[in-house]
Amino acid sequence: MLSILVIEDDKMVLNTLSLALTHFGHKVKTAVNGKEGIDKFDKGLFGLVITDINMPGGIDGNGVASHIRKSQKKSTPIIGISGTPWLTKSDRFNSTLHKPFSVKTLMNTVNSLSAPPADNKPLQPTCC
Numbered sequence: 001m002l003s004i005l006v007i008e009d010d011k012m013v014l015n016t017l018s019l020a021l022t023h024f025g026h027k028v029k030t031a032v033n034g035k036e037g038i039d040k041f042d043k044g045l046f047g048l049v050i051t052d053i054n055m056p057g058g059i060d061g062n063g064v065a066s067h068i069r070k071s072q073k074k075s076t077p078i079i080g081i082s083g084t085p086w087l088t089k090s091d092r093f094n095s096t097l098h099k100p101f102s103v104k105t106l107m108n109t110v111n112s113l114s115a116p117p118a119d120n121k122p123l124q125p126t127c128c
Helices: 011-023 034-043 061-069 103-114
Strands: 003-007 027-031 048-052 078-082 095-098
Touching: 003 011, 003 034, 011 027, 011 103, 027 034, 034 048, 034 061, 048 061, 048 103, 061 078, 078 103, 095 103
Parallel strands: 003 027, 003 048, 048 078, 078 095
Antiparallel strands: none
C-alpha cells in the first residue's frame, strides 16, 4: 500500500482519482489547491504525489513540484496531470498524464513509479 497525495481543484476529478486509488489499496490524502497540497506534503510522508498542473489560486502544479524538489523529500515521485498537454513538458515531474486518461493508465503509471528500482545486475543461474 502506497500513501498518495492527490492535488486537484476539480472536485469530481479529485473524487474519482481518490476512489480509484483507494480501490486498488492505496492510502489517499487530498487537497483542492496548491497551497493546501504543499501544507499536507510538508506535514506528511507520501510515497507519491499526483497534482493537477493548471490550478487557480497562486500555486499551480508546477509550483507544487518546485516546492517538492527543493524540500527534504525531493525524491518523492510526482505525476503531473493536465487537460492542456503543452503544460506537461517539465523535468519536475516523473511522469505526466493528459486528461482524460483511463484508470488503467493511472494505475500503470502509479505502479511504475512505486516499484523498487531495478539494480540492473544480470540474472545469475540458480541451477545445479
